Amino acid sequence: MSLAELTASELLDSLATGDATAVEATQEYLALIEQRDGAIGAFLRVDAESALAQAAEVDRKRAAGEELGPLAGLPIAVKDVLCDSAGTTTCASRMLETFRPPYDATVVANLKTADAVLIGRLNMDEFAMGGSTENSAYQLTRNPWDVACTPGGSSGGSAACVAAGMAPLAIGTDTGGSIRQPAGLCGVVGLKPTYGRVSRYGLVAFASSLDQVGPMARTVRDAALLLETLAGHDPRDATSLEAPVPQYTATLEKPLEGLRLGVVKEHFGPGLDGEVESAVRAAIAQYESMGATVREISLPHSKYAVATYYVIAPSEASSNLARYDGAHYGYRTDQAAMVAELAAERKALAEAGDEAGLAQLDTALVRMYRRSRAEGFGPEVKRRIMLGTYALSAGYYDAYYLKALKVRRLIRQDFDQAFEEVDLIAGPVTAAPAFKLGAMVDDPLAMYLVDLYTVSANLAGLPGISIPCGFSQGGLPIGLQLLAPPLEEARLLRGAHMYQQTTDWHQRRPAMN
Amino acid sequence: MSLTRQDVEKVALLARLQLTDDELAVMTEQLTQIVGYVDQLAEVDTDGVEPMAHAVEVANVFADDEVRPSLPREAALANAPRRNDRGYLVPAVLGE
Known part of the structure; x- marks a missing residue:
């Protein structure tokens, strides 16, 4: 072998x-x-x-x-x-x-x-x-x-x-x-x-x-x-x-006597593939044949889990990934091209007499950050950084981030209650x-x-x-x-x-x- | 709620990302769709619920106040895109 x-x-x-x-x-x-x-x-x-x-x-x-x-x-x-x-x-x-x-x-x-x-x-x-x-x-x-x-x-x-x-x-x-x-x-x-x-x-x-x-x-x-x-x-x-860390391999062979297995009713709703449902239900039946008791439980806030997650995770990501600035480590944009780009934009704005545009033009350092990150990150990373920055920005923090943290606690409480049974x-x-x-x-x-x-x-x-x-x-x-x-x-x-x-x-x- | 292109431009500046016109258009549409989905959180009654920032709420972890070695300068600078022997080099910040 x-x-x-x-x-x-x-x-x-x-x-x-x-x-x-x-x-x-x-x-x-x-x-x-x-x-x-x-x-x-x-x-x-x-x-x-x-x-x-x-x-x-x-x-x-x-x-x-x-x-x-x-x-x-x-x-x-x-x-x-x-x-x-x-x-x-x-x-x-x-x-x-x-x-x-x-x-x-x-x-x-x-x-x-x-x-x-x-x-x-x-x-x-x-x-x-x-x-x-x-x-x-x-x-x-x-x-x-x-x-x-x-x-x-x-x-x-x-x-x-x-x-x-x-x-x-x-x-x-x-x-x-x-x-x-x-x-x-x-x-x-x-x-x-x-x-x-x-x-x-x-x-x-x-x-x-x-x-x-x-x-x-x-x-x-x-x-x-x-x-x-x-x-x-x-x-x-x-x-x-x-x-302390238990020795997991030492207790592995000990079956769980009188196992009470919870089955979440919200997990078997529309959208679940029929073959997946059959296989999972067969596995649950297998546990019953080994002596487990199966109980239906409810996690009423589980339907909000994805929405909660896609506020919290991108928010944290937008903050964590701020460290990729092209200055300390990682990718940096070509500096000469960046400087030339800025000069061209400044010239165009000046010729057009656009004072507001000139006042808002990126500094060289900000443009270096923006170009380095634009060229170094792929589309999904950019999407999540944008989503998180939006959720954390002034005016939206309470409605999205803080709200999601509260729903997160309700999701946890659902589990705490379920694990009592x-x-x-x-x-x-x-x-x-x-x-x-x-x-x-x-x-x-x-x-x-x-x-x-x-x-x-x-x-x-x-x-x-x-x-x-x-x-x-x-x-x-x-x-x-x-x-x-x-x-x-x-x-x-x-x-x-x-x-x-x-x-x-x-x-x-x-x-x- | 619907995001405008101006909203997305503002967020891109805050996020220090430069987006092309095409990216702005796609991002405006996709963020509107995703934010529309997460808007369902508004229907949850969270009155009196404490926000939960961490799954395992460990409070006040103290470390002993003792001097320990930190990353040597050369190791910290080793991955720098531009540097001299003492620090990181970036485009001029002042005096533009």
Whole structure:
């Protein structure tokens, strides 16, 4: 059996017993990337040389009897949004095409300390804004189950990479569903932890009150294994939580006795694809057959979640992305062209005798900012910056931003009440399986509505997981989303693992060349 | 509510973005559509509801007041588009 067919946990065992070396495993994965990624486009960069060097170092340490980290020798690929001083971190943006972070994100440092082998950097929607990875400034990523379809986004590179078997583990980030949605569309496992569970230090900020880093893998066990390394308090992130990190893999086999599973009635309304509904209802029935009690619950404010999210997230983004000014790092417009443009405009205004126009003309510095940002950002990033700037601007702040923060609390309160009656909530990840590439590029609002089932967990700060629960007639994966109360990742993982013990959806693989 | 082209031009200045005529036209239409969608928030009764800025409301996180190393100047300047040996270079701000 090839090493790349093993789960991460199985590969770890093989490495520990000496059945395989980290170099062999890394070589095998690098060969698969070479063979498959031309058709998929998951990787922005493959770090073959440094990965092999890290793998050789793990093998050397093992041979010398030195202490090894918990992920020793496991190849892992990282979304290109987490700073790694070993190379560029582009966020799939022209703005950061040559940006080399001066430090490692805490998550990246944790992976290095854990002796993981970092094999490359994964494609994404620019600055993690999008749901199809089509907003990358560099390349399209294709769904391994059907290359005409999107892998979802924004962690589309991470999901496609794992689905295509090009790495056993990947790191994604989730601000409104960006781990769970692509995991669902690509038939892999993706977990968004509780807000504050994983450090955001060195994660390039999109919406700071919503962003979380999380694991993507083929099985729930592998996601639990990776989460143990990612999670924990970090003094460099003031929003990270001090709570101790349980050993998730140790309790995984313990089924949830007397599980009370909540099913949200608002999740099964019009707009939900029939095949998705059947697969999700079958998964819920599967839980019942394992002894769970199913209760219908209501989240009355969930219908406002997308509207709330598309005020709060762009507002925070417009503020966070103000740092890209063409002065400190990142792209800067051509200065001579900028100066010439301004001179021409000034001359035209003067000739026309337009005093008001002259008074309003940008200074050279402001024009440098405006041109650098216009040339460095893609359309979706500009749209969100504009939307957020509008929502925060004088006269609109109360009506949009403040209002959205209040509705956010009502959304959270709905969950708090629901979790008094149930242990986990189960439902769809997306309303439909993967859509065709290009299907929504001209309709931003339609693309935003794809986030319908996932954004609430970010607004409320809850942990959520997407696991495979079936396939459409067309052979596309369907995902089941489970949600838990804050810091109940152990419960979430146990519940998800129970399902994978009695089903085999997660073992199916797309046909790959 | 509907945004005018002038509204969008004003927001573009605040956001420090330069938009072409075509971009302004598309942006005006798309922002109007999106803002029209989020306008449904107005129907929610939020009287007496405290705004929630963070999902996990951690208050007053203090750090010990101790001197620690910060990013060395050379590392901070390494990604600068234009620089000298001490700082960032930008177009003249004063004296135009």
